[in-house]
Amino acid sequence: MIGFRNITKRFFGVPVLRDVSFAVPPGHTVGLVGENGAGKSTLMNILGGNLQPDAGSMLLDGRPYAPRTPRDAARSGVAFIHQELNLFPNLSIAENVFVAGFPRRARWLPLLDRRRIHDRTRELLAQVELSRPPETPVEHLSAGERQLVEIAKALALDARLILLDEPTTSLTDVEKALLFGIMARLRSRGLSMIYISHSLGHVLRLCDSVAVMRDGTLVAHQSAAALDTDRIVSWMVGREIRQLYPGRGDRTTGAVALEARGLSQSGTVSDISFELRRGEILGIAGLMGSGRSELARILFGLDPCAAGEIRLDGEPIHGLPPRERIRRGLAFLTEDRRAEGLCLEASIADNLSLVSWPRFATGPLGLLRRRDAGAAVTGMREAVRLTTSARDTQPVKTLSGGNQQKVVLGKWLLNRPGVLLLDEPTRGIDVGAKQEVYRLIADLARQGTAILMISSELEELTGLCDRILVMRRGRIRDAMAAQEFDRERILRAALHDETAA
Amino acid sequence: MKPVLQHSAVLRLLHQAPLLLFAVVLLGFGALSPAFLTVANGVNILVQTASTGILAVGMTFVLLTAGVDLSVGSILFVSAAVGGKLLLSGWPLAGTLPVMVAIGAALGALNAVFITRFAIMAFVVTLATRYFGRGLGLRITETRAMNLPEGMYQLGAAHWLGVPLPVWVFALVGLLAHGVLTRTAFGRHVYAVGADPEAARKAGLYPERVIFAVFVICGGCAAVAGIVTLSQAPAVSPGLGNNREFMAIAAAVLGGTSLFGGRGAVLPGTVLGALLIQTIENGLNILNVNPYLYPIVTSGVILLAVLLDAARCRVLAEAGRRRIFVES
Amino acid sequence: MTPNVVAPPVSGPAGGILSGLRRLLTSESLVLWLALAYAATLAPFTPGFVSASNGQALLAYALPILTASLGLTLVLILGGMDLSVTAVISLASVVGGRIMSAEEGWMAGSPLAVPAGVAAMLLVGAGVGAVNGWVVTACRVPAFIATLATLMLFSGLALWMTQSRKIGGLPPGFVLLGQRLWMATAITAGVAALAQAALSRTLYGQWVRAIGYNPRAARISGVPVHRVTFATYVACGLFAAVSSILFTAALETGNPEMARDNLLDVVGAVVIGGTSLYGGRGRILGTVFGVLFLSLVDNSLNLLGLTFYNITMIKGGVILGAALMDALRNRLLAAA
Incomplete structure (x- = not known):
């Protein structure tokens, strides 16, 4: 389908891609992984016509392929789904799908053929299982629904190769499952895909083969069946990361630093109570939209809270603006x-x-x-x-x-700060940096900082925390201490009625 | 749920704020003066609105791409000055008018070159060309008022189906602009570029071309507005078109067009906004109010409309605050 | 993903010239060098350009513009916009005239007329600034449209108060300020030093920049965004009021159309000085250089006998040129 041959690219004389060669066979999904800065994005920008290679060539269906602009790439049937969605919230679904090439009523008449646009969009939306009228403005859609619109857009182009760059970052697990199902169906129809992600578990599950990049070179390209996460990680970093998470070791917890009693706010959280002690790392698990980020914003004073009480070092801080809370030792790393x-x-x-x-x-x-x-x-x-x-x-x-x-x-x-609120502290950063952030967090706890950590990565929570609370639909559904950590139990509590429904 | 209901009611009311303001203004002046709510005066208001309205329609294109054009008053002046010179040197009206429009479009293109080619903010470019154009126009007219031949006046006084020609031109420009914005690929691209130029580029559009085109359109509209102005008062004076850009922006914003791009409409939006401004002036005039009060009242109403719109956005944000689940 | 690697410095003789040019273009005092080069080039051809009296004329023209530009610089660094500065200048001028004038002033002849008039003018500036600040912070109206509306409102008010007439007969104590140039110079220098100190040496200045770069991040980091924004608009209004005092004293009349056509000079000078309209980036000294450059252009062209409209055209061109240069220089800085 697509082949890269000895692609080389330099920025200001510094090579960012060196002799990269690999191929994506028709109907295959290739996972492309590597740390940030490994050259994945540069390679994909070359594929998409945003950049031109200094040396090397590409073949699409056996013919030379050298796009000069994104439009060239689209015309050749190469579609992109970026990490940051490329939709216009003020336009309708149908207009977003056809924005690059609106069909006209007639060749001589520059008027849009709305009926054709809407009919075709309806078909495409059925293919991606999105039941929304085509004239719905995109701003009314959820993040997951918007991702599906992006895929419909790619299908509208009659794309033969779809490139997905971290498409799941802002999706809930249910939406992820839906997306993966649609991807599997597209693959069975003979579409080729390149899937870029930091989430190696997804890559292994979805892809036929995995290509690993490091420092601008392709270090491995192997069938996914023979691979596991550890192997890929060691290729990515060029060394074995034995200890991603620092040990809990000799941490001792002290007095209560942050205390919440019965926090409730209509539509986001209800009856949240917990205590966080000095030197403790308290994890909050839950799906996107479970109310975990909203809880952090309430604790920091950014969002209103109708009922309940928050105490920082025993002093009530309810109603104080963020500035005052910061002065009293609260800190908030947002998502x-x-x-x-x-x-x-x-x-x-x-x-x-x-x-x-x-x-x-x-x-x-x-x-x-x-x-x-x-x-x-x-x-x-x-x-x-x-x-x-x-x-x-x-x-x-x-x-x-x-x-x-x-x-x-x-x-x-x-x-x-005496109390540190962390919301997704390692989102979108590479493995090496993650390890350093984990070490920092553990060191801070050892020095007596109380840490509340929100994360979508269960592994990160179970590896780092002393206790984990699980949220679902605005409430704390489960709580467990380090010796009870069980990823299945956490998932069950986080998913419960979503899976039942 | 009750709060949501309240919100949506408030929202709907605020959403119609321009229309409500318009109704209040009409009824208010109607109650104060019997001469106000008459067909003749209605036509009068339309005629008076035409020039600013056309200017504001062009401005709407630019505002939709998150740009601004401070030079329209000067463009109007330059094209009127050149047009006046040509007419006085014996050119026929039919030959002069297209030249005037072409000059307006060309000056718009000049703005566009600096904005798209050199990536300078539209505000800075058009502020500079605003003064440049004013100077150029004064140079052409030698800082003197130019009285135009009779033909120009006849154009303004002409009627078709009982409706004065300026109103027809206004209607034509408004409808055409509305059609282009809502029913053509270019129009939808204007909205797309205004919402997110980077995303537009990634989607394979050419934001520079779209931005170029809107400034050309805006320049062209400024020239047409100049023609309409001259047809009503056939003299090119040194202050012609001065500060008109502010009225045009105000009309578009009154009609609900956002300065941040991607949101707004010509119909009813901008046209309604322009009518509102002119209606106030007309009403004050009929009531024999001190003319020095006009700008104060007008800007007061604009400020009020802007405050209402901001309130609407706030209620919208409040209502749209992430509700991740509905309590049973 | 852009590579976060710094390009190795260009070396060799050709690189020497190039990097010299690059250093000049990216220099913080580029505008000053340009202004001086301009003056040096024109001096031989311009009769009376290099003379004490012309120096005074230049200064008299530049000082009020500079004072107003300084306030606008603060607002632009904050990421805001204030189009109403010229309205403040004219309204304060009228209010000052109404209070102090010997012919029609409310306090005509009173020994307290001058202090009361000056206080009232400053109050007008602070008041308009407070209205702008309130509309922008509490009502969250975009600054451009908010100050456009107040520009129309308050300049309309100034015209209505006087019915377009000028107010003469200002007390000698006040007019002295316009006749003794060193007084105006001292006031402007003091105001500039104040702005410079506030921006670079105080918490307030750091907060203004942070808000200009990213108001959301600033708020989460504990910056009192609304208070700082409000204070900056009030400060801008006060600066414009001081400018109005200088203008009014120099022209010896309270004029409702005072500075009406100087919006270009004020905004243009700030832009020439390298302050970004996107917020965050900008310097007080840059604005001083910008005003110097524009004043030199105005002054020399007047001496050369160019007409008002030619000068206006050229000034527009100079501002465009400066913006072009700034775009080029940002490209160079981004590439480095």
């Missing part, structure tokens, strides 16, 4: 690093010191002690092991995802 965590255009130093500026300001005028702040920033860079190649004045947007996350973490740690 959306780019939109809520960082000032992407600002420097590393300015991002790191953002939360703690008030501590470096004196007098009623708020004069800054820049030298103190600078020293603290330097110390924090070392503490979170930020890449040493970046200058303090460099904009954060130039950093990799893992290093960006370290900046967000460092920003909060600089304020020496």
